[in-house]
Amino acid sequence: MMENRIKNAFEGQKAFIPFISAGDPDLESTEEFVLALEEAGADLIELGIPFSDPIADGTVIQRANLRALANGVTIEKIFETVKHVRTKTQIPLVFLTYLNPVFKYGYENFFEKCAQTGIDGVIIPDIPFEEQAEILEYSEKNGVHVISFLAPTSNDRIEKIAKNAKGFIYVASSMGVTGVRSEITTNLAEIIGRAKKVTKTPCAVGFGINTPEQVKEIEKFADGAIVGSAIVKIIEEYGKEATEHIAKYVKSMKNRG
Amino acid sequence: MSKGRFGIFGGQYIPETLMNEVIQLEELYEKYKKDEKFNAELDFLLKKYAGRPSLLYFAKNMTEDLGGARIYLKREDLNHTGSHKINNVLGQVLLAKYMGKTRIIAETGAGQHGVATATAAALLGLECEIFMGKEDTERQALNVYRMELLGAKVHAVTSGTMTLKDAVNEAMREWATRTEDTLYVLGSVMGPHPFPMIVRDFQSIISKEARAQILELESKLPKAVIACVGGGSNAIGAFYNFINDKEVRLIGAEAAGKGVDTELHAASMTKGTLGIFHGMKSYFCQDECGQIAPVYSISAGLDYPGVGPEHAFLKDSKRAEYVPVTDDEAVDAFEYLSRKEGIIPAIESAHAVAHTIKIAKEFDKNDNIIICLSGRGDKDVAAIARYRGRKIFE
Structure with missing residues (x-):
């Protein structure tokens, strides 16, 4: 079994984690974007597998999902892309998707294929801690981490979730769904502080982050920052020509301004 | 395995943000369902406000015309707001109030659940916002105005298939964005646990009454209970207290739209496959990659790609049977019941009537069967007229 790469993203540094929706605008661009994101300073990349009804996502990422689906993107084709990308880079890669496409593909096949192609982790917003057992059997056997979430409403669940978390913990900065926000008011430091008392698994914060100032603020107490909608928006605007634009944006975020 | 299972179906497949909310909802529901004051208040509302018990009406003309079983209609259409939806919303909105929530949100298809929710919110003094697919706001424009009249804010949803x-x-x-003061009042026996259980409990009054009524009228149980199924709330309500009466056939009529061999249907039992969506494991209309399919039915209330997990379980355990009914059959039944009995059914309920027309003759003249007439059809009149080529607009 290949050693899981996720820990490399957090080694001796704060991780910058961009998200892109695989197949938006097409899979050739996805490959180009991954390499450009790494070049621009990304430490781990989240690749979205599109789903028709992404209930944890805001309108920007919903639209990206639908664009990818309209282009005929499937899990099978995304695995082909990942396989190809892996011949060029060893950057940690995790999927972000919803449970139904994975369930339909078959849990066993899916996680085997993740391991074979070089996917290090899977983020599935609609599988909370209580339901994870049905996939952990297959993910663990294949050395793929299932990333757990903490939310502003997690309260008494923080310790239980953090203790069992693998790879990294996705801390939702605020209530609601993904998407750009101007202000983040949740008491993130307290949530992460409680998690860190029971686990060494790094905590990365996502939902609504889009400025270098926010990244700076978050890195005071978190191990990484996740940025999705802001990047997807650039891809929405420039399509196949987005490479240099997202690279420029990620550089500015990575250098905190 | 997690809580809230019906066999392999059900569960709580929702984001972490909502987990403590559904856990708290379950705890407080379990508490208040045993609470004397809560139950007395709900009982009062159901009787003195919603008009329960609803009639079990003997459809004499229909019975004579079809020449089979004696047909009874459980008249949920006579409830305040015109459908069974009020049973659930009075329970859930009252629960929201006991939980200290000041705002409720709900989805609606045809607008029946939205109108019922807005009604209960107006009565009990809670803020109310309704989410309705843009296409449905156009199909059911009058219900949008009705909800607004009742003080609710209606959001026309423009994402996806807009249904x-x-x-x-x-x-x-929206619920994931604001939980502190807000309860999501789900309209059907779907979504994550505890919703399928809560909605079923509140709707089970249909079969509790119907069972007692039929025993009083006929001194025997019905041979069959027939109800339409979208998410499945009126059907589970009509079935629930008959589940242990093994000799009673339970039949759900789902929307076959233009036909189950076309792509234009919402028949998740006949054509759907096992999947996980909207918080539950159940049957869904979806493609082989697990993308949820756009569904179609003339009935906005049945135009949903999934079905409640308890129905999926009743199907798999063969305790209930589920049959497809097309738009054409439902519209015929809509007109049939109007002419035969002077009762205009909701186009949703007309699916159950249509199947009854097909099977009534299979029964003996001494047998009786019950149709759950889940709602009244006033809301559908203009759309059915257009279906028949008459250009009537609301």
């Missing part, structure tokens, strides 16, 4: 599924997506997103 009920997308209204649920949007309501879930």
